[in-house]
Each structure stands twice: as structure tokens, then as C-alpha cells.
Amino acid sequence: MSGAGVRARLKPALGAIALGLVIRVACGLAVGSGPSRWAAHVTRGFPEGERALFEHGAGLLLELLQRRQLELRLLPTAPIVALLGGAMALVSFGALVASLERPTSLPSALVRAGRRIGSLVLTSGLGALTLSLVGLLEVMALAAALGAASTRVVLAAGCAALLPLAAVACLVDVLRAAAVLAPDGGAAPFRVAFGVARRELPSLTLSYLAAVFVELLAALLGAIVVASLLFGSTLAAAGAALAALVALVIMALARAWFLAAVVKRIENVVLHRPTNLSYVSAPPSADLPR
Amino acid sequence: MSRRPRRARSERGASGWGQLTAVVIGGAASWGAVALGELSVGALDPALSPADAGPQGDDVAEQALVGVDDARTVASYSLEASLDPHAHVITAHGSMVLTNFTSQPLDHVYLHLYMNAFEHDRTVFRRRSGQGMRGDDGVSVDGFVDVESLTWREARSGELLPEHAHTPGDPEDRTDVRVALPRAIAPGERATFDVRFRTQLPPIVLRAGYAGSFNMVAQWFPKLAKLEEDGHFAHFPYERFGEFYSDYGDYDVTIQVPEGFEVGATGALVSDDRSGDRRTLRFSARAIGDFAFAAWDGFAEATRDAHGVAIRCLFPRGQEGAAAIQLDAAAAGLAFYNRELGPYPYTHLTIVHPPPDAQEAGGMEYPTLFTTGEPPFVGLLPLRPRTLELVTLHELGHQWFYGILGSNENQHPFLDEGLTSYVTERALTEIYGEGGLLPGLPFAVSLAELERAAQLGAHSRAPVAARVSDFPTGGDYTRLVYSRAATIMRSLDGAYDGAGRRAVARFARAHRFGHPGPEDLLRAVREVAGEDAEKQLRTALFERGSVDFVVTAIDNSRDGERVRRDVTLERRGALELPVVVALHGQGGRVERVSWDGKGSSTTLTTYGDEPLVAAVIDPERALPLDESRANDAFNLAPRALAPRTLLLAAFASTLVVHAVLP
Numbered sequence: 001m002s003g004a005g006v007r008a009r010l011k012p013a014l015g016a017i018a019l020g021l022v023i024r025v026a027c028g029l030a031v032g033s034g035p036s037r038w039a040a041h042v043t044r045g046f047p048e049g050e051r052a053l054f055e056h057g058a059g060l061l062l063e064l065l066q067r068r069q070l071e072l073r074l075l076p077t078a079p080i081v082a083l084l085g086g087a088m089a090l091v092s093f094g095a096l097v098a099s100l101e102r103p104t105s106l107p108s109a110l111v112r113a114g115r116r117i118g119s120l121v122l123t124s125g126l127g128a129l130t131l132s133l134v135g136l137l138e139v140m141a142l143a144a145a146l147g148a149a150s151t152r153v154v155l156a157a158g159c160a161a162l163l164p165l166a167a168v169a170c171l172v173d174v175l176r177a178a179a180v181l182a183p184d185g186g187a188a189p190f191r192v193a194f195g196v197a198r199r200e201l202p203s204l205t206l207s208y209l210a211a212v213f214v215e216l217l218a219a220l221l222g223a224i225v226v227a228s229l230l231f232g233s234t235l236a237a238a239g240a241a242l243a244a245l246v247a248l249v250i251m252a253l254a255r256a257w258f259l260a261a262v263v264k265r266i267e268n269v270v271l272h273r274p275t276n277l278s279y280v281s282a283p284p285s286a287d288l289p290r
Numbered sequence: 291m292s293r294r295p296r297r298a299r300s301e302r303g304a305s306g307w308g309q310l311t312a313v314v315i316g317g318a319a320s321w322g323a324v325a326l327g328e329l330s331v332g333a334l335d336p337a338l339s340p341a342d343a344g345p346q347g348d349d350v351a352e353q354a355l356v357g358v359d360d361a362r363t364v365a366s367y368s369l370e371a372s373l374d375p376h377a378h379v380i381t382a383h384g385s386m387v388l389t390n391f392t393s394q395p396l397d398h399v400y401l402h403l404y405m406n407a408f409e410h411d412r413t414v415f416r417r418r419s420g421q422g423m424r425g426d427d428g429v430s431v432d433g434f435v436d437v438e439s440l441t442w443r444e445a446r447s448g449e450l451l452p453e454h455a456h457t458p459g460d461p462e463d464r465t466d467v468r469v470a471l472p473r474a475i476a477p478g479e480r481a482t483f484d485v486r487f488r489t490q491l492p493p494i495v496l497r498a499g500y501a502g503s504f505n506m507v508a509q510w511f512p513k514l515a516k517l518e519e520d521g522h523f524a525h526f527p528y529e530r531f532g533e534f535y536s537d538y539g540d541y542d543v544t545i546q547v548p549e550g551f552e553v554g555a556t557g558a559l560v561s562d563d564r565s566g567d568r569r570t571l572r573f574s575a576r577a578i579g580d581f582a583f584a585a586w587d588g589f590a591e592a593t594r595d596a597h598g599v600a601i602r603c604l605f606p607r608g609q610e611g612a613a614a615i616q617l618d619a620a621a622a623g624l625a626f627y628n629r630e631l632g633p634y635p636y637t638h639l640t641i642v643h644p645p646p647d648a649q650e651a652g653g654m655e656y657p658t659l660f661t662t663g664e665p666p667f668v669g670l671l672p673l674r675p676r677t678l679e680l681v682t683l684h685e686l687g688h689q690w691f692y693g694i695l696g697s698n699e700n701q702h703p704f705l706d707e708g709l710t711s712y713v714t715e716r717a718l719t720e721i722y723g724e725g726g727l728l729p730g731l732p733f734a735v736s737l738a739e740l741e742r743a744a745q746l747g748a749h750s751r752a753p754v755a756a757r758v759s760d761f762p763t764g765g766d767y768t769r770l771v772y773s774r775a776a777t778i779m780r781s782l783d784g785a786y787d788g789a790g791r792r793a794v795a796r797f798a799r800a801h802r803f804g805h806p807g808p809e810d811l812l813r814a815v816r817e818v819a820g821e822d823a824e825k826q827l828r829t830a831l832f833e834r835g836s837v838d839f840v841v842t843a844i845d846n847s848r849d850g851e852r853v854r855r856d857v858t859l860e861r862r863g864a865l866e867l868p869v870v871v872a873l874h875g876q877g878g879r880v881e882r883v884s885w886d887g888k889g890s891s892t893t894l895t896t897y898g899d900e901p902l903v904a905a906v907i908d909p910e911r912a913l914p915l916d917e918s919r920a921n922d923a924f925n926l927a928p929r930a931l932a933p934r935t936l937l938l939a940a941f942a943s944t945l946v947v948h949a950v951l952p
Contacts, residue, residue, distance in 0.1 A: 024951065028944030029936070036936035043932070045841070045923030047874045047904040050932035052923070056911040057724055057736025060919045062743035069920070089951035155670055219945050220672070226941055227732035230934050237934055244941040251948055 009260040010253070013099035015106035020092040021252045027085035042069070054231060090120045096256060097180040100263040112180070119179035119189055127172030134168050163205070170208040171197055177262045192266060200265045211258035215251040222247025357635050361577035361803035364389050364537035365514045372546040373507065375585055378500040380510055383486040385443070387539075388475065388514055394521025395474035399483075401437075401451075404509035406464040407528040408433030408492040414463045414527040419764075433492030433499065437512055440469065443482040447472050450483075457527045465528040466515070485512055494650045496530070498582075501648035503551075508582035508656065509534075516698070516805070526700045531767045532758030533692070533699035533706070536579035538803055544572045547585050554604040555583035556659045558638045575636070577803055578657035579696055584642045596621035599634055605643035612669065612678055616641050616662055619682035619721070626717045630791070631690045631798035639689070641682065653681050655688030673730035676722060680737065683721075684714040690798055696805045701757045703767070704831070705808065708754065708775020709794060711741060715776060716791070732938065738780055742914040745773035754778065755808055755831040777914045778830045782815065782823060784912025785867040789819035808832075822866075829864050830915070837865035837887075838917035839907040841924035846901035855902040857894045857924075861887055865915065872909040875900040882909075903927050 010017070039050045042064060046052035053061040094113025098104060104112070113120070138161040142154065171193065178192035196204070222243055229240035369384035390396050407415035409432075440451045455467035475481045489510045492499045498508040515525035516535045524535055542560075545553055549567045557575025564570075573583070589604040592613040601620050605613040620641060624634055640659040644651040652663030662681045668674060687710040691697070697705040715738040718726055725734025748769035752761050761767040782790035797806065797814040808831065816824035829835030843858040857873065866887045873881045877900045885892055904925040908916060916922065 024944050024947045025940070027947045027951070028940040028942075031943035031947075032936050032938075032940030035939040036932045039932035039935035040928075040930055042920060043923075044928035045904070045921075045925045046906060047923070047925060049929040050935050053935075054733035057739035058733055059736075059739040059742060059911055059914070062735070062739050063746060063919055066743040066746050085947060086951055089947075093951075154667075158670070215948070219948075222941070223945075224730075226938070227730070230732050230938055237937065241937055244937065244944075248941075248944060248948070255948075 005264075006257055006260060009100050009263070010256055012103035013096055013256060013260075016092060016096035016099040016109055017252050017256045019106065020089065020096055020255075021248060023085065023088045023092050024252075025248065027081055027089075030081045030085070051231070087117075090124060091117065093176065094120055094180045097177045097259060097263060100256070100260050101181055101267070116180045119182075120176060123172070123175045123179045123189055127175060131165070131168055131172060134165055138165060162209070166209050166212070167201060167205045170205045171201065173208070173259065174204065174262050174266070177259060178266060181263070181266055196262075196265050204262065204265060207258055207261045211254045214254040218247045218250040218254070355632050355799055356802040356804075358577040358803075361538050362391065363539045363577060364391055364517055366539035366541065367511070367581065368542045369511060369581075370544045370546075371511075373505060373551075373585055375500075375503050375505050375547060375551055375587070378491040378505055380489040380491070380507060382489070382511065383439075383484075384543075386483045386485060386512070386514055387480055388483070388517070389480045390475045390477055390517070392517065392519060392521040393477050395476055396471070396517075396521065397474040398468055398470045399475075400515035400523040400525035401440075401467050401469055402509075402513045402515055402525070402528070402534075403435045403437065403465050403467060404513070404528045405433050405435040405489050405491070405498075408495070409464065410462075412462040413465065414457065414460065415465070415530050417462075418530045433490055435487055435489045435510065435512065437485065437487045439484070439486040440512070441484050442471065443484050445472050445481075460527065463527050466525050487512055494648050496650060497654045498651070501645065501651075504584070504586040504588065504645050504648045504651075506582070506584050506642075506644065506648065506651035506661070508580075508654070511581070513580075524698060524701070529700065529758050531761060531764060532703065534580060535698040535700055535805075536696065538577045538579055538696065540574075540576045541578055541581045542572070542574050543581055543583075544570060545583060545585070546570045548587075550587045551585045552587070552589035552591065552604060553583055553585045554589070554602065554640045554642045554659065556581045556640070556657050575638075575658060577635070579693070580656055582656040582659060584644070584651070584661070586645065588645060592617060594621055597624045597628060597634070598637070599624060599639050600637060601639045601641065603641040603643065605641075606645045609643065609669075612643060612664070615678050616643065616682045619679040620686055622721045623683045623686040623717055626720055627687060627690060627713065630713060630716070630795055632694075632795075632802060634689060635694065635802070639686075653685065655685045655692060657693050658689070660685035660688065673728070675728050676718075676726055679722065680714070680718060680727060683717045684710060687713045687717065694803065695798060695801050696803065697807065698805065699758075702755060702808055703758055703771045704754050704775040705806070705811065707771045709779070709811075711772045711776035712779040712790065713794065715741060715780070738776070738914065741773040742777050742780075745769045745777050746917065748774050749834045749836045753832050753834050775831075778827065781830075781867065781913045781915040782819070782827060784908075784910075784914070785826070785869070786819040786823045789815060789823050792818040826865055826867060833864065835865045836863040836917055837867055837913070837915055838862040838921070839869055839887075839913075840918075840921045841871075841905050841907055842891075844902050844905055844924055844926055849897065852897045852899065853901050855896050855898060857896075857902065857905045858891065859885060859894065859907065860891045861889070863917070867913055867915070869908050869913060870910070872906045873902050874904040874906070876903050 039053055043050050043052045043060070048055070091110060091113050094116055095106065095109035098109040098112045099106070142158055142161060174196050175189055175193040178189040178196070182188035182192050225243035226240045229236040229243065366387045367384065369382050371380050371382035373380050388399065407413045410416070437451050439449060441447050442450060450469050450471070451467070455464065455469070457463035457466040458468060491505060491507065491510070494501045494506060498506050498510065500506070509528070513536065515523040516537050518524055526532070541557060543555065543557070545555065547553055547569050549564060549569050551569065553571050555571070555573045556578060557573040560572040560574045562569070562571050575581070584604065586604075588606055590607045590610070590613070592603045592605070592610065594601045594617040601617055603613045603616050605616075620639065624639075628634055636658050638658050642659065642661045644661060644663045649663050649665065652661045654661045662678060662685065664678045664681070668677055688706065691709045691713075692699060692706040699706050718737050723734070724736045725731060727737045727740070728735045748766060751766040752770060754770045754775050756770070758767065761770065779790035779794065782793070793811065793814040796818060797811050800814065801810055812824050812828055815827050826835070838861070840860040840862065841857065842860055843856075845856040845858075847854045847856075855873065857871065859871065868884060868886045871883050871885060871894060873883060873896060875881070875898060879900065881896065881898075883894055883896065885894065904923060907922040911919070
């Protein structure tokens with residue numbers, strides 16, 4: 001997809017992209033608030049506040065971890081956050097896919113995604129299960145190789161193992177996108193997804209890897225900047241917050257770029273759309289495969 | 291021996307957090323060309339001469355330090371061994387020369403036959419599980435040493451080893467056997483024992499054994515127990531947690547291996563003859579206490595000369611980067627330890643980095659040789675912990691605490707592992723910085739604080755100064771012997787102006803090629819820091835002494851124009867260590883006052899223009915023995931928020947959420 005094509009698809013979807021980002025950040029804050037309250041609590045006696053945890057070789061932090069003094073009541077109920085966050089993220093994912101497929105208002109896209117929540121949950125669940133199994137098998141194989149192989153061989157094997165994992169992850173995203181775009185529930189998303197996979201999986205996997213590379217790079221650079229600034233002055237800490245936000249925005253855009261490619265493949269391959277690179281409005285649902 | 295970390299690989303480290311420079315691969319020829327013989331102190335790098343005052347002052351630095359030429363050699367060995375690296379069998383013969391330096395006639399000797407620890411599952415070693423200590427509990431039982439002949443040359447004796455010799459009081463164990471002599475060895479007499487034996491290595495466990503064609507040949511020959519001054523032998527069975535104790539002696543060992551195998555061994559290479567499909571290497575060393583070697587056909591080699599020492603690293607092919615890290619760490623470590631503990635007295639040092647499937651051989655020290663290694667995944671981590679540097683520095687430190695000082699590792703393991711851990715922490719910090727172990731984190735996590743955290747509460751389990759068999763579990767052993775001993779020494783530094791550092795420096799210089807015990811260390815502490823410091827150390831080592839300081843209250847009251855500020859402190863535990871308290875005024879001013887730590891509580895009263903808002907005990911964290919730092923501070927106006935923690939946790943969580951959620 002050309003740059004113009006990408007922009008054409010992403011521009012109407014900015015609202016959905018922002019929503020996804022907000023949901024992720026909200027989930028992160030919900031999870032992070034627990035450690036934050038815990039840190040304030042355990043360092044309440046120290047004039048330097050939370051810095052006491054990390055100064056002098058992080059001795060106080062290590063002591064508390066060693067004693068398992070984590071004050072669990074102050075920690076967030078992670079399962080609830082995961083459940084709520086997951087549900088909201090699914091809806092925002094659906095809204096993003098819908099927005100990438102045709103220009104629409106965010107509420108309309110949310111409504112469309114909401115109607116597909118059942119299919120989204122089903123395909124996401126199956127996808128997560130499949131990914132976990134594939135990932136587990138690959139980790140086990142790599143772990144078995146660790147004992148006997150050289151670091152170079154293990155590194156090469158690890159890189160090679162990423163390909164099938166990326167292909168499966170890519171297929172899962174295609175399936176979820178199809179769950180939103182296919183007119184019916186039931187088997188329709190699977191037919192659409194496998195139709196795309198049959199003809200476009202290699203190129204989509206490459207797109208997926210490219211997006212993941214950008215996301216990892218942004219995350220790594222963001223983490224480095226955050227780490228180097230966070231425990232400096234207040235101004236530096238504010239810079240760390242800004243760097244974190246920028247990294248997250250880049251990651252969200254990279255993911256949206258990949259989903260735009262997925263939506264385009266679904267249109268072009270399954271719906272037999274013309275392959276021009278500009279945005280094409282969706283056909284009536286009667287044209288969709290059943 | 292390095293511990294767990296090795297898993298965490300500790301024993302190694304990267305500590306290395308630092309890194310490399312040129313790597314010289316191959317070079318067997320140049321290695322073979324290295325001059326033999328050991329240096330006495332004066333021949334070392336001028337930078338290490340007495341002109342270097344060392345850490346504790348001129349009095350110690352100017353002592354005439356003992357070198358290999360001055361060491362008392364009691365038990366010397368001359369062995370010819372042939373290794374079948376595929377059957378993992380060593381066939382050997384040679385002689386052991388025991389000099390009776392005592393005033394007592396010796397009508398018997400004790401022999402350690404360590405490899406018999408693996409001959410069945412009822413040996414002392416096998417009866418005890420690791421329980422937190424390194425080593426696979428599923429130890430193989432096919433290792434043994436079979437002494438085919440043992441005779442006394444001067445006495446023209448017959449076979450000396452009884453047919454059913456076993457460890458005294460334990461018929462199931464044959465790692466410590468008594469050998470009666472046909473006549474006594476007179477005081478001053480040298481007795482030459484001719485020996486022929488065959489050793490079968492087990493699959494690698496803890497320190498020795500094989501993995502594929504890699505053979506770590508240690509604890510492999512019949513070894514005379516340490517002869518003490520009073521004429522008795524310090525002997526003990528091979529215990530899982532315990533290590534060794536030996537007299538110094540001269541070793542001359544010839545090793546035959548198939549062509550294609552590289553050998554790293556104790557001492558210096560004297561000759562390297564290749565004939566047909568066999569390779570014969572001869573190693574020699576003076577004034578050492580043990581001999582080990584590794585043989586493998588997968589080794590590559592890198593070398594470095596540093597501070598007058600030829601350092602040789604044998605490592606799995608393809609791991610040149612790891613070899614460079616180890617050479618860098620060893621070179622930097624030599625400089626540090628030479629300065630702090632007195633010069634390394636040998637000309638050679640060999641580092642053996644075992645292959646990935648022989649990690650159990652890693653993290654172990656032998657004279658002039660040590661093993662390293664790290665789990666393969668460590669090298670793949672984006673933020674690589676310096677575990678390889680850590681294990682290198684730790685095992686290098688053992689060249690002093692066990693190697694040059696020769697303490698009884700079975701009776702007083704803290705004297706080698708504890709002091710080595712202590713100096714390793716300092717070496718790592720000096721070379722790589724406080725957070726050098728885990729570089730890349732937003733805050734520094736120091737090895738010393740990791741050690742401190744590991745030992746919290748351990749004093750309730752056993753004294754630090756216990757013998758190996760007295761520790762309830764392997765976890766207790768590592769927490770007390772490694773971590774708590776090091777933490778105690780660091781607390782001496784904090785409480786008595788660097789007393790730990792100065793005392794260890796004095797101890798290390800005063801007992802070179804001696805066999806010091808705990809009292810010698812206590813004496814060194816008394817000499818540098820006084821009787822109170824010695825008393826506290828004794829309590830901490832022998833009596834499970836602990837300390838926990840607490841700030842319990844701050845009270846401000848008007849006293850005329852001034853404010854009277856009362857800070858109430860408590861001290862729990864038997865250790866009475868002096869401590870500094872920081873008093874934080876309302877306007878931001880910080881005053882420091884001291885408490886001698888005597889008594890179980892005190893109220894510090896000061897007067898000032900402003901009331902106090904907070905008080906912090908030991909603000910510089912100079913007393914890591916303090917059991918809890920969470921109660922070290924009291925604040926009348928605590929902060930309600932931890933924004934940095936929130937940002938850090940939220941960002942990390944969001945990254946995870948981004949990866950997990952659709």
C-alpha cells in the first residue's frame with residue numbers, strides 16, 4: 001500500500017486509533033496505580049519519598065521483594081482490569097477495523113463493532129489459544145536446544161521460530177478483522193480469513209513483522225528514554241512521560257497500518273475489489289460471501 | 291565455588307559489564323612458549339610492589355609478603371595420567387611426597403578419595419540433597435576412584451590401602467580413608483608414596499565429570515588429607531556443600547589425551563609433545579593445594595598478559611565475545627585484588643568456560659585455574675546482565691581466599707566463600723559501577739544489595755561460622771556463607787570506618803600460604819578497628835547476632851525561642867553497632883547525629899530553630915546488616931503519591947497491554 005493509500009485509510013480511523021490508545025493507557029494506569037500506591041505506602045517514612053526504594057543500590061526495594069511485603073491489598077485486581085480492558089479493547093479493535101474499511105463516525109464504528117462482539121470474542125479466544133500453543137511449543141523446542149547448541153545457533157533458531165509465530169499471529173488478526181467485516185457470524189469470518197490467508201498470508205506476514213519491528217523499536221527506545229529520565233529532576237520525569245506517550249502513539253499507528261493492510265486484502269482478495277490504492281467504499285452487504 | 295547465581299550465573303558475571311578488547315584465538319604455540327616457573331612477590335609488576343600502599347595503610351603494605359619460594363610445601367605430587375575422553379576414564383600413576391613438618395611421629399595418613407562420592411547412592415554426598423544449593427539431585431552413581439596400588443617407597447612397604455577401607459564411622463562412604471603405616475614417619479622425614487589408580491568420571495555434577503567429550507577432571511586423584519601443626523590430619527568425607535582443605539605442595543603432572551583435544555590445567559605448561567594420535571602435556575606448579583584440568587575437543591583459546599600474569603581462556607568455539615569479557619574481567623580483577631589483597635604470586639591463570647551442556651562444571655575454583663560459564667540465554671538478552679564478569683571476578687577472588695590463604699573450607703566455609711563474595715562485590719562495583727551487575731535499568735541495583743536481600747532472616751537458621759555439615763539446607767548454606775558473611779563485612783566497613791576492607795587486606799597479606807582460621811580474621815579486625823569491632827564480628831559470625839534499628843517517634847516542643855526535638859530510636863538484636871541518624875528539619879535542613887548503638891533504645895534530643903519532620907537511621911545505608919530498612923525512617927508529613935513509580939509501572943503495563951490486547 002502506498003503512503004497515500006495508507007494515509008487515506010488511516011485518516012478516517014484516527015478516532016478509533018486514539019480510542020484504542022486511550023484504552024491501553026487506561027489499562028496501564030489502572031495496573032500501575034497499584035504499585036504506585038504501594039510505593040507511596042512503604043516509603044511514607046522517608047523524606048525522599050519513593051526515591052528511597054531505588055537509591056543506594058535499590059536496597060529497600062530488594063528487601064521488600066525478598067520479604068514479599070507487597071501489600072497485596074494495595075495491588076490492583078489484575079483479572080478485573082484484564083477482563084474490562086480486554087472487552088473494551090476488542091470493541092475498539094472492531095471500531096478500528098470498521099473505520100479502516102469505510103469512513104464513518106466513531107460512534108457508528110463502535111456500534112458496528114459492538115454488534116460483532118460475539119464473533120470477536122470467539123475469534124480472539126481461538127486466536128489466543130492457538131498462539132499460546134504455538135508459542136509454547138516453540139519455547140519448549142528452543143529450551144531443549146539451549147543446553148546443547150551454541151548461542152549463535154539458538155539465536156538463529158529463535159529468529160526462525162518467529163516466522164511461524166508471526167504467520168499465526170497475522171492469521172489471527174485477519175480472522176478478527178473478518179469477524180467485523182463479514183456480514184454474518186458463524187463460519188463466515190473463517191471463510192474470509194482463510195480465503196485471504198490462502199493467497200496473501202506471506203505478504204501479510206511480512207507486513208506484520210514490519211509492524212511488530214516498528215512497535216518493538218518504539219517500545220525499546222521509549223523504555224530507554226523513560227529509564228534514563230525518570231529518576232532525574234521533575235522536568236526530566238515530565239520528559240519521560242512525554243517519551244512514553246510518543247512511543248505508545250507510534251506503536252498504535254504501526255498496528256493500525258498493519259490492520260489497514262489486512263482490511264485491504266480482505267477487500268481485494270475476498271470481495272474481489274479493484275486493487276487501486278485509494279480508499280474504496282464498501283459494497284453492499286449482499287456482495288459479501290456467505 | 292560460585293553459587294546459585296550461576297544459575298543466575300552467578301558465577302560469572304559480566305560482570306562484566308564491561309567489555310572487551312582484542313581476542314587472541316588459537317595461540318597454543320604461544321601458550322606453550324610461556325616461560326615456566328612462578329614468581330615471588332618482588333618479580334611482579336612494579337605497579338604492585340610495596341609502593342602500592344594497599345587499602346589499610348603502610349604497615350601492612352610494607353610487610354614482607356610470602357611468595358611461592360617461601361611457602362612451606364608439605365604434600366607434593368608427581369603424576370602421569372592418561373585420559374580416555376570418550377570413556378571418561380583417567381588411568382594414572384605417580385608419587386606423593388609427604389613431609390612431616392610436625393614434632394609428632396605419624397603412624398598413619400588419611401587419603402581423600404573424593405570421586406567415590408559417586409559410586410553409589412548411599413555415600414555422604416549422595417545422602418544429602420542440594421536443597422537450594424547448586425547441583426542436580428539426580429546425581430549419577432557411576433563415578434569412582436579405584437586405587438590399584440599404594441606403597442611407601444622408603445619403607446619398601448607392601449600394599450597399604452586396606453581392602454575395605456571406608457570413611458571412619460561410615461561404612462557406606464569411601465571418600466575419606468585411613469591408611470595405617472608399617473612404621474611412623476618421623477618428624478622432619480619425607481615419605482614417598484607410590485600410587486597407581488584409575489578414576490571414572492561421572493556425568494557432570496557440581497564440579498567435576500563429563501558432558502559429551504568435555505571432561506572436567508577434578509577431585510580425581512588420591513589426595514593426602516591436610517596435616518595440622520599438632521600432628522593430626524584434618525580429614526572429612528566429600529560433602530555436598532563442602533569443599534576442600536589441603537597442604538601446599540609442588541605438582542608435576544603429565545596428561546595424555548588424544549590429538550585434537552585441548553587441555554587447560556592448573557599450573558604452567560612445561561611441554562607439549564604430539565606423537566601420532568596422542569598428545570602429551572606436562573604441567574608444573576609450585577606451592578599450590580590441588581590440581582585439576584579440563585579436556586575437550588571443542589575448545590578455542592584466547593590469551594592475554596596482564597599484571598605479569600599470562601591469562602589463558604579456553605571457551606566453546608563461537609563464543610569469542612564471552613572469552614573477551616572474561617579476559618577483561620580477569621585483567622581488571624587482578625589489578626583490584628593485587629592492590630587489595632596482595633599480589634597474585636603465580637605467573638599463570640587459566641579460565642575454563644565449559645560448553646553449554648556442562649554448566650555444572652562452571653563457577654569453581656582451583657589453584658591458578660577456575661571455571662566460568664553462563665546459561666546460553668543470558669547472551670541473548672537485550673540488556674545483558676554481567677553475570678559472566680561476576681563469576682569471573684568471584685572465582686578469581688578465590689585465588690586468594692582458598693588458593694593463596696588455604697583456609698579449611700569444610701570447617702569454616704565462610705572464610706573462603708564469604709570473604710570472596712565480599713571482595714567480589716567491591717571489585718564489581720569498582721570496575722563496573724554500583725549498578726554494574728544489571729546495566730540498563732532505570733536505577734542501580736547493586737550486587738551488595740542483592741546479597742543483603744538474600745541473607746535477610748538467615749541468621750535464625752544457623753551461625754555463619756558453622757561447618758558445612760551444620761547447615762540445615764543448601765539454601766541456608768548459600769545465604770549464610772556467601773551472602774551474610776559478605777554483608778557482615780560490609781557492615782563493619784560502615785560502622786568502623788572501612789574496618790572490613792582494612793582487616794581483610796591485613797588478613798590476606800599476613801597469612802599468605804598459611805592456613806588461617808576465624809580467629810586470625812578476628813585478630814585482624816581488632817588490630818585495625820579495636821576490640822568492640824572484633825566483639826561485634828564475633829557475635830555476628832558465631833552467635834547469630836543481628837541488628838534492627840527502628841525510629842519510633844519524633845516529638846517537637848517549644849523550649850523558649852528554640853524548638854526541642856526528641857527522636858526515639860530502638861535497637862533490636864544482639865549487635866551493638868554505631869549508627870548515624872539524619873534529622874530533617876521543616877525547612878529542609880538536614881543534620882546528622884550519631885548513636886553508639888549501646889542499649890536497646892535511646893532518645894536523641896536536639897535543639898533548633900525549626901521542628902523536625904523526619905528522621906532516617908543510617909541514611910547512607912552503611913549498615914546492610916540492619917534487618918529492616920522499611921522501619922528506618924519516620925516522617926510526620928508523608929507523601930501520598932509516588933508519581934515516578936506510577937509512570938514506570940503504567941508504561942510497562944501499557945506495553946504489555948499493547949502486546950496482549952487486540
